[in-house]
Amino acid sequence: MPTLVRKSLGEYRRALIGWTVGLCAFLTMYISIYAGFMDDPETFSAQAVAKYPGAFRDLMGGMSDIATGRGYLQAVAYQLLGPLLFTMCAAILGNRAIAGPEENKTLELTLTLPIDRRRLLLERWAALALGLLIVALVTLAVATVAASAADMNVPFGKILAAHTGLFLLVLFFGTLTLCVGAASGRRQVALAVTGVWGVAGYIVETMGRNVDAISWLRWISPSHYYLDGRPLYEGWPYGDYLVLLGATAVLLMTALLAFERRDVGV
């Protein structure tokens, strides 16, 4: 493994362990209470769900079949909270690639090593992608085991498809944070851009899908390419995932070009 990738992963280690533990705890807890709901069918009956405000149901992805294992898994793990937590992890790590070290001034010495800037950024990004992949793999295992322990009857293939989408979504947001950080050198700017794009994109995709005035905006929402194909139900939405991957590649290229020509630390 290239020295700088190894070094960066070492720097991320504590954060990676923390986020993995947190995400796994979240998944196990939420999935395991599914059994409790099933014992009391009233909670999620069609009439009960209908009492929730429409906007809330939209926000939670419809909730139409939340009484089934698949619907519950989608609503609690893959719809909002899972992506939200995992995206926060990606944004924090993405900021530690360039903007963080630049703000605390440790980047200067790294830049004076005999490595060109492109390689520096690529290796930092590779460490970010690897780190997120590790978190994704561990959480995938935990989600699969917890879902089968709770008798949710969701085939592994569908969980894998949804989890892959989740990974691609957070990789996109992690790369976005890294890119804005590499271009501006400021952590707060990178976090703000990622937060606004993420939240606005999610709202447009869920609550806005029935609002004609904004529904056309869905195509620039990263969540659209993650949620619209309903991977937990339909399996792999290849086209959508390719869009996420392509957008990530574009962001990475942008980061390389922007970082290459910038004054660092002034």
Added chain:
Amino acid sequence: MTAVVETEGLTKFYGARRGLEDLTLEIRPGEVFGYLGPNGAGKTTTIRLLLDVIRPTSGRATVFGADTRDPRVRARIGYLPGELALEGRERARDYLQFLADVRGGVSRGRIDDLAERLDADLSVRMGELSKGNKQKVGLIQAFMHEPDLLILDEPTGGLDPLVQQEFLAMVREARTAGRTILMSSHVLAEVEHVADRVGIVRAGRLVAVEDIAALRERAVRHVELHFDAPVPAESFQGLPGVRDVVVQGASLRCTIDGRPDALIKAAARYTVVHLVSAEPDLEEIFLTYYSEEEGRHAHAGA
């Protein structure tokens, strides 16, 4: 021989603020170049331009004949930043090892030798290093791969006097080994004992480059001579480079610019019992330099 560092019209503006303007400078192989100026004069800007951390607004700079953009050049440079930041939970030794690996390795035991010389504790986590220890770690990483060019930005800040002596010894050894050193400071005293030449930068402009030896030679010196008998004042009138001559009986006081040769030869005709010559204060010469330069600029501007 080609210059180690060469800049031509090197200029850097941060927006409208001038960082450095029109710097043309040559640093020769094997010399110790002292780069002097008050804080904010453009020393760090120059150094960052040479290391390609920032990019020039105009002009160009080469190091070892190659454009500063070429990352391979940096393998031959050891750099100590002026504001060295070391953060995190990593131990200093592991960080040094990482830097060594990226630079292509350092000889066995080199890091420990340097740590011992500077009395640095490398088992401490980087975020917990004291200011002095940080500077020591910075010096170790700059020297450890035995680079052909050392760029040291305010190297002695935070070091206690004993360690400063050790550091100056390291600089001298590096020069003996034929390496080139660019060392910045805001006081002349810090570099005058090791530097061969000094450049003075002020408000983003290089105002003078001088040989330390020539500067010493040009220095104004106060001299006092005592003879065994009264001497005639006329014998000391009109000597080249000798002024403010005051003869009082058997003693003479004067000021000499540059070489004392003419005075010594004139005095040799009498019996000298005592001679006092104060070591020239280079700092004073520099201040004169500054004010002359400024006077000229002001004059040109008027």
